[in-house]
Amino acid sequence: MGRGGGCAAIMIACGILLVTAGAGYAQKAPEKKADKKADVTGKSDVVEEAAVESSNRMAVVTGEAATGLRIRNVALAPRDADSATVTFDMAWTNSWRYGNAFDAVWVFFKVRGDGQAGWEHARLLADKVQNPAGFGQEQGGTPLEFVVPEDRVGLFVRRAGPGDGLTSARKVTAVLDRKALKGVTDPAKASIKAIGIEMVFIPEGAFYVGRGNGLPSKFAGKGSGGTEQNWIYKHNGKAKDTAVPLPWRNGGDVDSWAAGMTRADPPPFRIESENAIPTGTKKGALWAVNFTPEDGGELPAGFPKGFAAFYSMKRIAPTAGQYAEFLNTLTEAQAKKRFYPHGHGMDIRSDGVAPADKYSAPDPDALTQWLSFTDGAVFAAWAGLRPSTELEFEKMYRGVRPAIPNDAMPSCYGVGDTGVAGVYERPVSIASATGRTFQGTHGLGVPEPLPTDWPADLRGAILRSDYFYGASWAPVHLLIGGRMNAVTANADRHGFTGTGGGPHAGWTLAGWRGARTSPAGDAAVAPVTGELDVQVRRLPRLAKPFQLDGALDEWAALKPVAVLDSPIFLFPVHERYPSVFTKTWWHGPKDLSAKVWLATDGTALLIAAEVTDDRQRNEKTGNEIYIGDCMQVGLVNQEAVQWNLGAALTSNGVVVAQFDGPNEALLKSGACVVKRDDAAGVTRYEWRLPFADFGVGPEQPCVYYFNFFDDDGNMTVKRNGNELLPVPQVRRLQWGPERTEPFLRPYYPKFDFAP
């Protein structure tokens, strides 16, 4: 190692910008109603404004300030002898679709025939999976796409094209299978309910489970920041490297719950298909600390592993509005088992008129508290969803990131309520024999009996996310990789406890997040994108001579090394998708996207970048140019010495700054041109950086990374005690590992050049 500063240097360049997206963010989630109301950062008012504006314009959401999903004006009419048409208006506030990143609403219908007492689940009629005949909407709203799985239990409704924010549509139509409705002779006289659940699409692709064995990320502290426990790993086959669990030391310090691990600290397990996975202590098998699968066994092919595409519920539990509708459509005997007056009753009233409207939710968007595992499972069976597994939990949370200890960033794909304080999830456990028999069967709309492969109760589940029962009532953040068993009966029905001082002390919410496998035949979805190419790539030569002029015609024949047009590259992570956490989320490739090319003329690194940005803005100077539209280039040579340079077109012309480097040779010899084409919304950068001035010779692999900062004049607020300070909201696209500190060479892209 030459200068040992390679590691720290990267932190200086990027670390300051990561802080807001660290684990501290996760603890601010407004799960408690009290927090939601007291939240003065303006997170929720933007969506309320949007919904109110929409209600005026679209008359979908009338007289309500919705922060979630509303389905209104549901009507059923005969279509022909075999089918009936259901028509409804719908709107939801935080939706998005850019490429393979999108949310959707799972919509299903319950029908009660004229004079009948009970509600039945309505099957759909569809001639194909995607946009079947008879499914549509009135013109003028957000264009929608409809996806009907082959079991016809419900449909996914999602944006038909790119966009974000409020989705609103009137006179949406779906086709019901009239013959399957046993109690309905005249659809015109039947009652119908349309229920929707917000979901997030998780694309097909490989990913890591476990905690990882690299150096921990520093952006989560111990104790309040949490620590993984009982993580999954890939066994190296050596008996001495089987984790030896430590005894419980439940003694007032959450760290004392930490699980034992051997010196070898084995790596995370990469899931690369839905095929059966060998489990145990043989080399390469999947194994875990404490809560293990079977030694010498396997996770069967049918057990959902998170590799295949699926939809995850956006929120961690059914909302009170959804749960009240669930209760309203059950028989009285069924509802009695599923309604716990002293728990669910906090969010759901039971003073209406039975049987149809006995239950109601004053705040339909509140999460339902005190759900038992079985309550959640019966709800999912009724809704046509299924439980999710703990492997799917890690996929929807970590996504394409490497497994790094202490990682608790928000969900890679925009799933809500991940890793928030005082909320835990109960996915199906790989450590339970009952759990391992789960085959991912979908509910068919009938609440009971549950599909036979589903765990019937908490014994088939594991606790994830934010385990609640620390010795001092302190929540224990399990981060992405941590797992915990239920050690008290409270884990099955839990909510506000009131113990330990004040009404909200000891608050925890037992979540239940359902899923649905993405149906075959949906041509619009594609596998995971966004993984870095970390192989050493040899720099090509340009066919035509390089001109440092901001025109990129000499690059036309080359393939870019980086195409950053997906939210997966955007940071801070909570700016990727619309949510209650931001007003300034990414508005797609036209807001910020970039293509980068690399080449050489034999003595220098040549770089070209084409950045699409709707608003050019940089009013900074010197080393502050990254608080504005700016391109940053990082280079780390074989001696781990780093250079980091930025270039920006500022209100005072082009500024080049060096954020890191052992001397100023590269700043002097390097050259950069920045040109803005306002009509096209494009900024072009060209660089020439002589190899000799950053210490790279022929065939010596050099690490590189890029950041593209975007200031569009948006402001956000930073909390400083009780004060809220306005600060510019600068987002960035990052072509480099998500965790930049400590510096780990294998995680970075690399180039070399021919002698």
Ligand SMILES: [Ca+2]
């Ligand atoms: Ca040029």
Ligand SMILES: [Ca+2]
């Ligand atoms: Ca922009």
Ligand SMILES: [Ca+2]
């Ligand atoms: Ca900008």
